[in-house]
Amino acid sequence: MFTGIIAAVGTLTTLQPHGGDVRLRIATGKLDLSDVQLGDSIAVSGVCLTAVELPGDGFWADASRETLERTTLGDAQPGARVNLEKALTSTTRLGGHLVSGHVDGIGTVGEWRPDGRSWRLRVQAPDVLARYIAEKGSICIDGVSLTVNRVDGAAFELNIVPHTLAETTLADFQAGRRVNLEVDLIARYLERLLLGERAAQPGGKLTEALLREHGFWI
Secondary structure (H helix, E strand, O other), rough: OOOOOOEEEEEEEEEEEEEEEEEEEOOOOOOOOOOOOOOOOEEEOOOOEEEEEOOOOEEEEOOOOHHHHHHHOOOOOOOOEEEEEOOOOOOOOOOOOOOOOOOOOOEEEEEEEEEEOOOEEEOOOHHHHHHHHOOOOOEEOOOEEEEEEEOOEEEEEEOHHHHHHHHOOHHHHOOOOOEEEEEEEHHHHHHHHHHHHHHHHHOOOOOOOHHOOOOOOO
């Protein structure tokens, strides 16, 4: 588990194809690796990866076909800057929100404009994720815990403060960039719980009729 509070910006230095998947090397910059052991989890731009080698100034990790297909790591090239966060501990300050490092989908950066000393960011999410995104709710973009300001269909807007711009890769964003999205864990599990026994049925999903059955009016 993670918090979405980025500890350092690293660099993807090497990609080694291995039978359809990839082993990659991340130079971790100022991230303190003194307490990291083989097998530990590190979030790389919102993707939970396992450290399989620790050369000292970074780590190696394997990215499966599933990871490459469902995240922006499938597009990544050597030299790319990435957001880094070590897995939380029992004494970690939970300054963001609970993040699993399991990407739900890929969004696209739309409008990206200054607003005072901050920036306004608009992201288009996949339609299937729209029901999990709520105004003033939490969302994780490339590993960064952010608050949704407003929602318009499957698009949503956020305000990015100067500190976040300085300490993450969000300053690199441009219109058209693809980004990793992880929705709030509570929303994901609430939907599954509402299905009840229907969850065990093939193709079981939340419908308007089921919501009405549980007292929700649409």
